[in-house]
Amino acid sequence: MDIEEFREFGKASVDYIASYFENIRKIDVISKVEPGYLKNELPETVPLRGESWHKVLEDVDKVILPGLTHWHSPHFHAFFPTANSFPGVVGELLLSGLGSLSKDWETNPACIELEIRMMDWLGKMLGLPEEFLNESDGPGGGVIQNAASEATFLGLLCGKQRTIASQSEDQVSSKLVAYTSKESNSSVEKAGLLASVPMRLLPTDQNGSLRGRTLQAAIKKDKEAGLVPCCVVATLGTTGTCAFDNLEEIGTVCHEEGVWLHVDAAYAGAVFACPEYRHLMKGVQFADSFNFNPHKWMLVNSDCSAMWFKDTRNAEAALRVKTNLPNPSVFEPDIQHWQIPDSRRFRALKIWFVLRIYGVEGVQKHIRRQIALARFFQQLVEVDDRFEVCASSMGLVCFRVKGEDVFTRVLLDGVSKRGKIFLTPYFYREQLVVRFVICSRFTERGDILFAWREIVRVLEEQVFPCKIVVSKKRRRIRNNGTNILKVLDPSFTNIHQGINENVKVELFL
Ligand SMILES: Cc1ncc(COP(=O)(O)O)c(C=O)c1O
Structure with a gap:
């Protein structure tokens, strides 16, 4: 492909994406293809002769599109949002096009310096304590990671390393233990597996929030058994119901016990861009590491996960190895030692695009609008006495059909089979609930009404398919x-x- 063809192919692809978004509301959000559908559509081996890009783009439409789940459809209400915005898309295109990686500053000054500045922009926008910022006088700092899962793993590795370094006893590794709530994301348990540290899944209060006294009791019990607590992962915005752990209580315990505190705010961290929600991170000054995903609710296309350390020397102690580079970097901080991969993509570019083009006000408007849409949906559920709302927070509403779980199960199956909207199940307080999340930035009130009508239709046709007429005379x-x-x-x-x-x-x- 020569440069002229690249121009044409690139422009045609941008046009394709624009048309896709223009028409996204008309397409069913869930694909109707059967497992293995692609096998018959593609040849078994690489084509011998290269094909024209026209043919390839045509096949995207013909073969790939039918098998897509449309994560940015206004009818996608599953999981959590996965960020997408036009500045984010173009940022991703440009960073891929420029194809410029970095390790230390010498390998790519713009990439390193923009990342450092973007992390400070983000940290200030969320109202994080100054000590986390790269520009602070102390050892704090932030970098972009691939995913929240990776950030949690790193937080745990840091806690593990710091605890081992503080103990005089040999063999302490085998006695380490870490804590989180049973409502935390599965990636937290996985981090424990990867780091070879047992992760205790502690019970929450009736609101799905981990409390200080529960943590304190678990730590006490483990210490009495000769174990060594090294890390706590608190969640601000749990995956199931978007509950917030009590950071102030947990932080106080971690501070007193000298245990590393990692905060996983993967989805809900973005809400702190709106000052009216910052009370939910009260106690954040106790955190040793803090993470949220701009690639979830903050309009920056995946992957982009922001992580700050209060003292980056802990990350370096856990992760720094002797490199084969002859000289240390002339530039500080040397952020290559705060991550697992050897090199980094120029992800700061897409954050820069999004933050400049939206501004703080644009981001706030997006978040407040999505929360308002969730409350609108909640009202629709609340006035229908066949349903009950079980939890609601930020852009998420958890509800169920009153009565046995089987009603909610049939509702979910029916909705999924029709493919008009995408919902996900969750078990909360031993009951099956439906998670309804405002995900797409295209979702409007009309789409909420569309979703609600779909839910009611399935309820009436498949869950309660009976017309009941009551007469006193006979049965x-x-x-x-x-x-x-x-x-x-x-x-x-x-x-x-x-x-x-x-x-x-x-x-x-
Ligand atoms: C609270 C929480 N933590 C972590 C994750 C995992 O995020 P990632 O895919 O960036 O690893 C999720 C995903 O939804 C989440 O909700």
Whole structure:
């Protein structure tokens, strides 16, 4: 491909993306393809002769698009948002096009210096304590990592290293133990596995929040058993219900016990750009490391995970190895030692694009708007007495169909099969709930009404497919000509026995 063809291919691809977003509302969010669909669409081996880019782009439309789940559809309400914005897309295109990596400053001054400045911009925008910033006089600082999972792992490695260094006893590694709540993301448990440190999953209070006294009791018990606590991972915005651990209580315990405190604010960290939510990170001054994902709720395309250390010397102690570079970098800080990969992509470029083009006000508007849409959805659920809201926080509402879990299960299955909206299940307080999250930046009130109508339609057609007429005279079940419901208990408790049948029944009492 020569440079002229590259121009044409690139422009056609940008046009393709623009049309995709223009039409995204019209496409079903969940793909209808069957497992293995792609096998028959593609040749088994590499084509012998190179093909034209026109043909390749055509095949994206023909073969790839039908198998896509549309994560930026306004009807995508699963998981958490995965960030996307036009400045973010162009930033990603440019950083890929320039293709410039970095290790230390000498290998790419712009990449290192822009990253350091962007991390300070972000830290100030969230209202983090100054000691975390690169520009502070102390040893604090921030860098971009690939993912929150990786940041948690690094936080744990730092806690592990600091604890080992502080102990005179040999063999301390085998006695280390770490803590998080049972509501934390699975990546926290995985970090424990990777670091070979048992991760205790502690119970939360009735709001899904880990409290100081629970942590204190667990630490006491482990210390009495001869174990050595080294790290606590607190979550601000849990994956299931977006609950906030009590950072002030947990931080006080960590401070007293000398245990590393890592804060995982992967999704909800972005909300601190709005000062009215900063009370939820009260106690952040106790954190040793803090992480949030601009690639979730802050409009910067994946991957982009922001991580700060209060004392970066801990990261260096845990991660720095003797490199084969002959001279130390002339530039400080040397952020290559605060990460796992050897080199880094120029991800700061896309943060710069997003923050300059949106500004603080644009980011705040985006976040407040999504929270308002979630509250609008919550109101729709609350006024329908067939449903109950189980938890709600930020852009997330957890709700369920009243009664046994099977109703909610059938609702979720029915919605998923129709593919018009994408919802995910969660088990909360031993009950099945539906997570409804405002994810796409294209979502509007009309899309919320669309989702609500879809939910009600599935409820009425598949969960409670019965028309009930009550008469005092006699009791009769009338078959409307389709299938017969096997057992119909007037109290409704057994209605699920016929739930998958297309049944219309009138019940006379
Ligand atoms: C609270 C929390 N932590 C960590 C993660 C993992 O994020 P990542 O995919 O960036 O590793 C998630 C993902 O949703 C999350 O919600």
